[in-house]
Amino acid sequence: MLRSPWLTVRVQIALGVIFVAAALPKIVDPPAFAQMIYNYRLVPGFAVNALALVLPWLELLAGLALILGIWRRSAAALVGAMLVAFIVAIGINLARGHAVDCGCFAVDAVAKTPAQLFDEMRWVVIRDIGMLLMVAQIVWATRQPRAETEAAEALEPAQAHRT
Amino acid sequence: MPDRRFFAEIAALIIAATLCAAVANAVSSRERNLAWAGEYPNARVIPQGAPAAILLPTAPESEPAPSPAPDAGPESGTAAGAQPEPAATPAATAAAKQPAAPPPAAKAPRFTLADFPTTPSHPAVEITSEQARALYQLRAPFIDARRTQVYEQGHIAGALSMPVWESDVDERVVGFYEEGHPGEAPIVVYCSGGACEDSHMLAQKLWGLGYNNVLVYKDGWPDWQAHGMPVERGPAR
Numbered sequence: 001m002l003r004s005p006w007l008t009v010r011v012q013i014a015l016g017v018i019f020v021a022a023a024l025p026k027i028v029d030p031p032a033f034a035q036m037i038y039n040y041r042l043v044p045g046f047a048v049n050a051l052a053l054v055l056p057w058l059e060l061l062a063g064l065a066l067i068l069g070i071w072r073r074s075a076a077a078l079v080g081a082m083l084v085a086f087i088v089a090i091g092i093n094l095a096r097g098h099a100v101d102c103g104c105f106a107v108d109a110v111a112k113t114p115a116q117l118f119d120e121m122r123w124v125v126i127r128d129i130g131m132l133l134m135v136a137q138i139v140w141a142t143r144q145p146r147a148e149t150e151a152a153e154a155l156e157p158a159q160a161h162r163t
Numbered sequence: 164m165p166d167r168r169f170f171a172e173i174a175a176l177i178i179a180a181t182l183c184a185a186v187a188n189a190v191s192s193r194e195r196n197l198a199w200a201g202e203y204p205n206a207r208v209i210p211q212g213a214p215a216a217i218l219l220p221t222a223p224e225s226e227p228a229p230s231p232a233p234d235a236g237p238e239s240g241t242a243a244g245a246q247p248e249p250a251a252t253p254a255a256t257a258a259a260k261q262p263a264a265p266p267p268a269a270k271a272p273r274f275t276l277a278d279f280p281t282t283p284s285h286p287a288v289e290i291t292s293e294q295a296r297a298l299y300q301l302r303a304p305f306i307d308a309r310r311t312q313v314y315e316q317g318h319i320a321g322a323l324s325m326p327v328w329e330s331d332v333d334e335r336v337v338g339f340y341e342e343g344h345p346g347e348a349p350i351v352v353y354c355s356g357g358a359c360e361d362s363h364m365l366a367q368k369l370w371g372l373g374y375n376n377v378l379v380y381k382d383g384w385p386d387w388q389a390h391g392m393p394v395e396r397g398p399a400r
Contacts, residue, residue, distance in 0.1 A: 045203035
């Protein structure tokens, strides 16, 4: 059931759409995203801008790959790695009491109290863990010998049609 | 071999993302452009209250501050060469949609430029709202550290724009330096108030060029508006 192609296709499209939606505002305004990264106080100063430039495109391409079903296992693994990094970054700041705006889906600076930011950070960690479970489903469902994968992919449209 | 293919796909995605980022950054406008190597000395330092700054004592509230006339006094005369015109420039006037309100001089405490000594050992000193308003009347230069788009939506009348998160900030800072502003005269920098650190980052850049009297108006733009002080809209001069 959890490895069914029907479920995997829907999970990968949902995850892909989420990552594409998250990437677009950051691609439009890299300086604002650089400011968000800087506020985490975790990335060395020289790397802040480079990360702000590349990370949104990585989110976009991985998201598109998931939506289109291209390189889905690799794309899911990349998305998983990004989610782990986000969870660790927010977790460290939660642990040391440094309130940050996550900058996940918007990069506009919105005035929030530290209490609001901490609530949001906790929610983001839970949400990211949820998305990590989606990644795990994709990786698990696509983890099989190539011959079986190809056979499953060949059957996928038929199964999807039957359901 | 599946593992090799898996890692090759990941590498291809990373390379493609880097190429896309490079092309997008190369063709982006000045406001959206970023230098690949950032220069943020405090990138891993968590701010604790007033970062790298000392607070000046607030002068007692007394007589009204001098009006912003060119002959307001010897201290004002000293600063006159290092200040923007409080009145809107032709470009700013054309774009200004919000008329400048008269400063509430009657409520401002009395300060002179001598109340703001140089602090060579500190990149910046935080000042209060009252001190910022007094410095405005003393015609100290005001510099806005926020993004261009936000600046154009509204800024302190006469303030220069040096958005620290945009790629040409260093050119703007050097341009300011080359205009010959004296290093000892007070310069007020501000951003959005609250937790905004852009003004401190800009102060660090100015300090690096030898400006040792940079004053951070910590409450910044929201406080300025709340006090009904002169504002402008439109592009930077």
